[in-house]
Amino acid sequence: MGPWLLRRLGQVLPTLLILSVLIFGLQQLMPGDPALILAGEERGDPQVLAQIRAELRLDRPLPEQYLHWLGRVLVGDFGFSWRIREPVGALILAKLPVTFQLAGMAFAIALLIGVPMGVLSAVRRDRPLDWLANGIALFGISTPNFWLGIMLILLFSVELGWLPPSGYVPLTEDPLQSLATTIMPAFVLGNSIAGVLMRHTRAAMLTALSQDYVRTARAKGLPERVVVAKHALRNALIPVITLGTIEFGRLLAGAVLTEQIFTIPGFGKLIVDAVFNRDYPVVQGVVLATALIFVLLSLVADLLTMAVNPRLRTA
Amino acid sequence: MRPPVLEVIGLTVEFATDRGPLRAVDGVSFRVGAGETLAVVGESGCGKSVTSLAIMGLLPPGTRLGGAVRLLGEELLGQPGRAWQGRRGRDLAMIFQEPMTSLNPAFTAGEQVAEALRLHEGLAPRAAMDRAVEMLARVRIPEAARRARQYPHQLSGGMRQRVMIAMALACRPRLLIADEPTTALDVTVQAQILALLDELKRETGTAVVLITHDLGVVADHADRVAVMYAGRIAETAPADTLFARPEHPYTVGLLGAVPAIEGGAGRLASIEGTVPDLRRPPPGCRFAPRCPFAGRDCEAQPPLAEVGAGHAAACWRAPLDRMLAA
Numbered sequence: 001m002g003p004w005l006l007r008r009l010g011q012v013l014p015t016l017l018i019l020s021v022l023i024f025g026l027q028q029l030m031p032g033d034p035a036l037i038l039a040g041e042e043r044g045d046p047q048v049l050a051q052i053r054a055e056l057r058l059d060r061p062l063p064e065q066y067l068h069w070l071g072r073v074l075v076g077d078f079g080f081s082w083r084i085r086e087p088v089g090a091l092i093l094a095k096l097p098v099t100f101q102l103a104g105m106a107f108a109i110a111l112l113i114g115v116p117m118g119v120l121s122a123v124r125r126d127r128p129l130d131w132l133a134n135g136i137a138l139f140g141i142s143t144p145n146f147w148l149g150i151m152l153i154l155l156f157s158v159e160l161g162w163l164p165p166s167g168y169v170p171l172t173e174d175p176l177q178s179l180a181t182t183i184m185p186a187f188v189l190g191n192s193i194a195g196v197l198m199r200h201t202r203a204a205m206l207t208a209l210s211q212d213y214v215r216t217a218r219a220k221g222l223p224e225r226v227v228v229a230k231h232a233l234r235n236a237l238i239p240v241i242t243l244g245t246i247e248f249g250r251l252l253a254g255a256v257l258t259e260q261i262f263t264i265p266g267f268g269k270l271i272v273d274a275v276f277n278r279d280y281p282v283v284q285g286v287v288l289a290t291a292l293i294f295v296l297l298s299l300v301a302d303l304l305t306m307a308v309n310p311r312l313r314t315a
Numbered sequence: 316m317r318p319p320v321l322e323v324i325g326l327t328v329e330f331a332t333d334r335g336p337l338r339a340v341d342g343v344s345f346r347v348g349a350g351e352t353l354a355v356v357g358e359s360g361c362g363k364s365v366t367s368l369a370i371m372g373l374l375p376p377g378t379r380l381g382g383a384v385r386l387l388g389e390e391l392l393g394q395p396g397r398a399w400q401g402r403r404g405r406d407l408a409m410i411f412q413e414p415m416t417s418l419n420p421a422f423t424a425g426e427q428v429a430e431a432l433r434l435h436e437g438l439a440p441r442a443a444m445d446r447a448v449e450m451l452a453r454v455r456i457p458e459a460a461r462r463a464r465q466y467p468h469q470l471s472g473g474m475r476q477r478v479m480i481a482m483a484l485a486c487r488p489r490l491l492i493a494d495e496p497t498t499a500l501d502v503t504v505q506a507q508i509l510a511l512l513d514e515l516k517r518e519t520g521t522a523v524v525l526i527t528h529d530l531g532v533v534a535d536h537a538d539r540v541a542v543m544y545a546g547r548i549a550e551t552a553p554a555d556t557l558f559a560r561p562e563h564p565y566t567v568g569l570l571g572a573v574p575a576i577e578g579g580a581g582r583l584a585s586i587e588g589t590v591p592d593l594r595r596p597p598p599g600c601r602f603a604p605r606c607p608f609a610g611r612d613c614e615a616q617p618p619l620a621e622v623g624a625g626h627a628a629a630c631w632r633a634p635l636d637r638m639l640a641a
Contacts, residue, residue, distance in 0.1 A: 212411060213419040218373055219411075220431045220482065221404030234421040310466040311420060 008302065012295050019291045020073070023284055024066045034058065034278035038082055056082065069284065078288075079281035083274075088285035091270065096289075099266040101171055102182055102189070102259075103251035109190030110197055110247070113140075115240065117194070118201025122209060123228055133198060140195030145188050149261040152184045166263040185262040189255050193247045200243050204236035211235070238309050245301035249294045318388035319346040320489050320522035321370065325382035328362070328369050337593050339365045341546040342382070344619075347490070350516060352523040354537035354554070356530065356569070360590055362546040363526045367492045370524075371409050372399040387489060405435040408483035412495040414475035418467040424451065424478045425463025428485055435486045450481040454511060473504035480511065487519055494526040509536050530569065534558060539625070542566050545591055545601040548619060552626035562628035562635055565602045600630070608632045 035052045042048045053059045057068060072079060078088035114137075121133035157165035163184055169177040208214065209232050217231040218224075256268035267286060274282035306312045328340035340362040347353045355363045368374050370384050372391065384391045386406060391399055411417045418427060428447035432438045438446065444463070451459035454477040467475055476496060483491055493512060497505035513536055516523050525537060533540055533554060541551040542563065550563035561567045568586040588605035591597055597604055603613040612631050619629040628634075 212413050212416040215373060216411065216417045216427075216479070216482075217419065218400075219371060219403055219409045221400055221402070221434060222430070223400065231419050231421075235419070308421060310423075311468050314466060314469060 008299060012299070015295055016288070016291060020070060020284075020288060021066070023287045023291075024062075024069065027280055027283055028062060030275075030278070032278050034082065034280060037278050069281075073288070078285040081274075081279055081282045083277045083279045083282070088281050091282060092285055092289050095265060095267050095270050097170070098168060098264060099252055099268075101178070102186055102255070102264060102266055103248065105179075105182055105186035106189035106193065106251055106255075107244075107248050109187055110193035111244070113190070113194035114197025115201050118198040118240075119205055119228065119233060119236075121198070122202045122205030125206065133202070137195035137198040140191045140193075140198075142195075143192070145192060145255070146257050146261055148191065149185065149188045149258055152188065153261075156184060166261075168262075168264045181262075182264070185255070185258050185264055188258050189251060193251075196247065197240065197244060201236065201240050204239050205232055208232040208236040234308055238305055241304045241308070242301055245297050245304075249297045252293050252297075253290045318385070319348045320351075320387060321524070322346045322385040322388075323366070323370065323382070324385070326366065326369060326384060327379075327381035328365050328374065329379040329381075331377060331379075332594070335594055336379075338596075339546055339593060340369065341596075343541075343543070343546075343548055344382075345541050345548065345551065347522040347524055349489070349522055350520045351539065352513075352516065352525055352537045354525045354527060354533040354540045355543060356527060356533055356540060357543035358528060358590060360593075361543040363543050364494055366543075367409065367494050367524060367526055370490075370492060371403060371407055372396065373403075373409075404431045404488070405486045406489050407492070408486070408488035408490070409492040409494065410476070410479045410483045410496050412498050414472050414479055414499060417479055418475055420467055423464050423466055424470065428463075428478065428482045431482060431485050447481070447485065450485050451478065454478075454481045454484075454515075455507075456481075472500050473508065476500060476504075476508055477511070480508070480515070484515055484519065484521070488521060490522045490524070491516075492524045492526065495528070496525075497532070498527075498529070505532075512536070542569065545596060546593060547601060547629065549602065549630070550626075550628040551619070552623070552628075556623065556626050560623070560626075560634075562622050562626065562633040563602075563630045564606045564608050564632065564635070566628075567635070568605075602630075608635075 034056070035049050035058055036043050038052050038056075039045070039048050050059075057065055060068075069079065076089070078092070080086065081088055081091060084091070117133045117136065121130040124130050153165045156163045163180050166181075168181050171178040205228075209228070211232075214227060214232055217227045222231070253267065255266070256272055258264070259266045259268040260272075267290070271283065271286045273279075274286065323346070324344050326340055326343045327338060330337045330339060343362070343366055345353060345355075355366065357363050365374070369378075369380055370391075374380070380392055382392070386402065391402070418424070422430075425444055425447045428450055429438075429440070429443035432443040432446050433440065436443075448459050448463045451463055456462050456474060456477050462470065462474070467478075470478065480496075491512075496512070497508050500508060509532060512523065512525075515521070525532070527533060537554045539551065540554050540557045542549045542557070542565065544565050549565045550557070550561065552560075552562075557566065558570065561570055565586070586605055591601055591604065599614040599616050600606070600609070603609040606613070610631075615631075617629045617631045619627045620633070621627050622634045
């Protein structure tokens with residue numbers, strides 16, 4: 001276990017290094033000159049442009065720009081946003097709790113709906129409950145987030161007036177109000193993932209329930225709920241964990257449309273604004289942070305899978 | 316008189332299929348006493364596994380069962396599923412053909428044996444685990460305490476089948492059904508496992524139903540034999556008698572005996588033809604289409620009639636000597 005973890009952590013650094021090259025390189029392919037955008041009204045003045053380029057090191061060769069950026073990142077300095085003139089690190093740290101809260105709530109909703117529904121529909125296969133669950137899953141998967149978001153706002157904010165239609169209150173400021181501002185976007189995001197989780201849980205449960213060891217568990221005289229919840233589910237969770245972590249990672253990477261509709265100041269909004277403004281340090285910083293989150297999440301996924309699958313632990 | 320441990324009377328099992336109902340077991344009767352081993356023999360698809368699953372109450376919901384299955388005189392068929400479930404693992408236990416897949420890969424061997432003890436004997440987790448280790452030692456798993464902490468994938472096939480046996484016998488069941496317990500194992504391991512079953516049976520007085528297609532296993536380990544063909548019992552007899560004097564042509568075929576028959580009824584070295592489609596079984600004797608002795612009268616179903624002490628055959632031609640002599 002110990003050596004495995006070290007080896008696994010050893011993979012993280014090279015992965016991130018390769019990613020950093022990709023992030024930096026791909027960004028250069030984006031059309032548009034950041035100096036022109038930053039110069040604004042004065043874009044006609046070559047002297048201003050030259051000054052901006054010199055200030056931002058845009059006049060240096062690409063490898064030098066990259067190494068300079070990387071050197072700063074390695075000591076924890078993500079640079080300054082060209083546009084907002086704020087440290088990128090601080091920007092990310094400011095958005096991170098928002099995104100974590102939204103993603104956490106959305107994922108909890110997805111798990112609470114998707115997994116039990118998948119288990120039930122496998123147990124009640126080809127019966128009304130299964131059809132209902134499949135219908136709900138299909139609805140979740142096929143409903144566009146922006147549409148569902150607008151419908152929820154119409155119903156709960158405009159018609160019933162129960163929830164604020166937009167905005168965000170930090171959890172530390174007013175927990176209840178914070179939940180009120182995030183529950184609708186969290187449901188929108190969770191709803192689509194719930195459908196995916198339900199379908200996968202159902203398939204995995206059907207496979208598990210047809211295994212010989214389930215028959216053995218029944219032959220032992222175990223009540224059906226123990227057979228399902230212990231013997232079958234434990235094995236069915238293995239693929240669901242992998243899928244769940246990927247979905248959670250995608251949530252953390254930001255939900256652009258949903259954040260836009262509910263005006264939630266999360267990662268999604270940060271990166272879209274940065275891309276449009278050619279704010280390279282912010283784009284690089286956010287993408288790198290997202291990549292780091294993904295890499296760490298896949299490590300968590302591996303650890304979780306090992307916890308439920310002894311074949312991996314002892315191999 | 317004490318009732319036998321297991322009494323099956325006129326058991327029928329019918330599955331609904333897309334192409335109509337399929338009667339996989341059709342009027343099977345047998346009984347097994349304490350400490351006795353009854354072997355149920357037959358080809359794949361003859362209904363022997365379905366019979367055992369029916370006794371365990373493990374057939375899928377929607378399967379139609381008829382007849383009677385009595386455990387220690389108590390009728391099981393028609394009981395609510397819950398009552399049956401409470402007896403599984405405690406009074407009735409079963410080991411399966413596939414030791415490689417019959418254990419849950421997510422739990423240790425010890426946990427899986429202990430689970431039954433916690434459920435049926437209400438033991439605390441620690442006590443159940445101690446007993447599980449004892450059971451593993453009893454089925455001759457070396458270093459039982461260490462093995463108990465291992466997962467199925469760390470055990471060999473023979474070892475896994477021993478774990479299955481430990482699990483099945485942990486609560487000292489009255490009846491053990493062993494469905495082809497050694498088919499998936501190496502020959503040497505087969506012999507060890509069967510010897511172990513014999514020994515445990517002698518110690519505990521458990522009645523054993525041994526499902527197999529291997530006549531060698533029957534000869535060495537069974538007290539009595541029921542030969543099944545196409546969902547029915549063709550012949551039943553004490554094991555010695557069956558090998559010495561088979562009375563049903565199908566049994567004769569199974570044993571590979573080649574009775575020299577004057578008059579050119581043919582040789583029986585292998586059984587010609589295939590098992591009938593149970594959705595449209597032949598009328599009367601189901602073996603008739605493959606039987607070298609079949610005649611017009613075989614279009615009526617022959618009863619399972621006594622031909623000797625404890626020996627019955629469902630054949631109009633039985634006893635065969637009479638006909639062979641003629």
